Amino acid sequence: MNNLFQISGYLAVKEIWRNRGRFLLISLVIALITLLVLFIAALGEGLGNGNREYISKLDAQFIVYQAKSDLLIPASRLGVDRVDAIRDVVGVADAGMLGTSGATMVLADDEKPLKVALLGIQPGHTGEPKVVDGLQLGTGLTDEVLIDRNTALRSGLEIGDTVSLRTTQGTEEEIFNLQVVGVTDGQQYSLQPSIFVSFDTWDNIRPKSEAEKNFANPVANVVLVKLTDPEQADVVRQALTSQVENIDVATLTEAIQALPGYSAQQSTLNTQGAFTLIIGLLVIGGFFQIQILQKVAQIGVLKAIGTANPIVAAATILQIVVVTFIGVAIGGLMAFLFSLSFPPTVPIVFNGTTSAVAVIALLLIGPLGGLVSIRYAVRIEPLKALGLSS
């Protein structure tokens, strides 16, 4: 066994080294495929993250929607009375209202206005993200705002700065000035950077129609529910739907899947990634198959002088693994270097798990693609390969 690996390793490395131009070429093709696969994975992660980041980071187990709103947050309307009813359900540790809308952040004269997700939350309740710098929001109708890291990066705002938000009130645009008191980690929502204000402030500045302007009772979109014991989720879910009228309850995962366009977007990108892997499989398989066809006589000689089939097969596998590994390493490095040059507006996120899955898949397609050529190499008859057969 030891001799098998020594000889096959020797043959594989010698051949690669003495034909390094040819093998480097296929490694570069694999590198480009790796780059493409990693970017598709990163784009999927980036776009998905942009859609779900705030929700996926919530310290909550359920999101409560208005019944028959199809789990669409903008379509759901829940009054304050529902929040109180939800909080009364046994097993609910906390519930916080969430109001969502958009706003335009007016920046310095020479900069383009920044569209942000304006999220109204109840300070101190579920739904308020933790700040990584500065202070949490004060309660009540205040002019305080939390900005997420993406907003800070793209606007250049810092703690203590004043934010000017432009929203439509009836038929006119109004400017609201708020003070940045804290910065949270990334909390994108609906592919936009987010800012957080207290629910009352949100209700005051959110875009409104003429009819809504004088509406006294603020209405949230959804209620975020944190449980006393997440293990009892099913029981509490049943209790919620039976005790609170006219609501639908969804887990965070269900809520994310229901985000507009999220599933379609992810499945599109996953399909692209899968097809790129299949192309890689065919390219590597094709290359090694052609290479084996060119080496029939050479493999015939090796077998004729007493080289056993396992050595021939192991040498072929080793070559495929080495070439694939080099290609994936180059591709990974290229992806990393490219990623450094992207502005934060480009939704590309190199998530460790997603990238690792892509890299493992890429490393596997080499040997998989080469299976046919390995089989062919093992079946070469030295007699025929050397032209000795009658």
Add this chain to the structure above:
Amino acid sequence: MNHTVNALETNSVIKTYPSDSGTIYAVEDVSLRVAAGEFVALVGPSGSGKTTMLSMLAALLRPSSGQILLDGQDLAKLNDFERVAMRREKIGFTFQANNLVPYLSAVENVEMMLRLNKRLDKTGKLRARELLARLGLAERMHNLPSQMSGGQQQRVAIARALIHNPSLVLADEPTASLDTERAYQVVETFASLIHEQNRAGIMVTHDLRMCEYVDRVLVMQDGKLVREYVSRDEITLLARGGRQATQDIPMGMSLSAPA
């Protein structure tokens, strides 16, 4: 030259192939013996069965019936794994063309046999270099096959065929791609090494001139051994074009190494 120990012995070897018109006898009832230290030429016209015979002697092809005894072991009874081991350990082989592994240098090609036999130590490496130097390739040891002439490649193949001290050395048309002068050089060196190292050597050739350096000539025709040339004078005459190989052949003879 006096040879006493038979390294190779075949008894009534037959190789048949089925065809639409019945069974074809590629090799028919061939019995021969080759002693250690003896260099034998196997000659005959195209289609006479000499390459099929060589393939069976090289454990690349199974006979349909009969015995092929190499150092007392019957090649016909070995399984695939044992036949590979036999080729690796007891047989040296040079082919017409595509002899060498193209991405290994001359010395690496020779050392390959020692690697396969787990005998690549310092002594083995030294022997590989000495053998190549002996074959006039001292300056070419680290050249790739593509950087060497056909004659040089054949000499590397000869070194590879001999380096692991095989019992039997086989050469299939070793001079086919060489000019006359280089062909003579290659066969002369081959013959002298076989004699020196006391191996049994068989060379298949259709070029009778190359019989100049062999100890015995076996002639095949239509799958059968039809004639044997033993005397030096006869062999020299044959090699220099004095007579046809198949002239005056007694049929059905069994040929053996002279005692």
